[in-house]
Amino acid sequence: MQITRQADYALRAMVYLARLSPNQRASTSQIAEEQHIPPSFLAKIISQLSIAGLIHTSRxxxxxxxxxxxxxxxxxxxxxxxxxxxxxxxxxxxxSGVCMFGEDCPMKPIWCDTQKELIDRLRRTTFAQALATQTR
Incomplete structure (x- = not known):
């Protein structure tokens, strides 16, 4: 399993923004250059993050x-x-829980537990924590 390249780029952009001081802004060209993200791809990502309410953009x-x-x-x-x-x-x-074996599948509980653990871990991990572990 692998997250999409788009999600990886979005995470890199958010880490970059999390490093800035609270009143500091970054241009998309700065983010693209320093995080090695194609500018056209970053524009789409910035739009999605803005719609989700995770970032603010201003022209x-x-x-x-x-x-x-x-x-x-x-x-x-x-x-x-x-x-x-x-x-x-x-x-x-x-x-929707589509499974041809239904509740009798021995793998379903393993997949469900693994997914829950992954989601819980990602939900507990903030960008402040990610940056704190980087400086250790």
Missing amino acids: GARGGVTLARPPEEITVLDVVEAIDGPIALNECTSP
């Missing part, structure tokens, strides 16, 4: 991108789901 000479909330209040799960939608490791773990 003009003093424009740029900032986090909508402090890094302590934005989780990795927030970003992944804003880009990729809800996490589902397997079809049987999705809300």
Whole structure:
């Protein structure tokens, strides 16, 4: 299993923004260059993150991108789901729960437990925590 490249780029952009001081803005060109993200791809990501309420964008000479909330209040799960939608490791773990074997499948509880653990971990991990572990 692998997250999409778009989600990976979104996470990189959010880490970049989380490093800035609270009143500091970054241009999308700065983010793209320093995080090695294709600018056209970043534009789409920025739009999705803005729609999700995770960042604020403003145009003009003093424009740029900032986090909508402090890094302590934005989780990795927030970003992944804003880009990729809800996490589902397997079809049987999705809300529709489609499985040809139904509840008799011995793998379903394993997939469901694993998915729950992953979601819980991503929900508990804020960008402030991610940055704190980097400096250790």
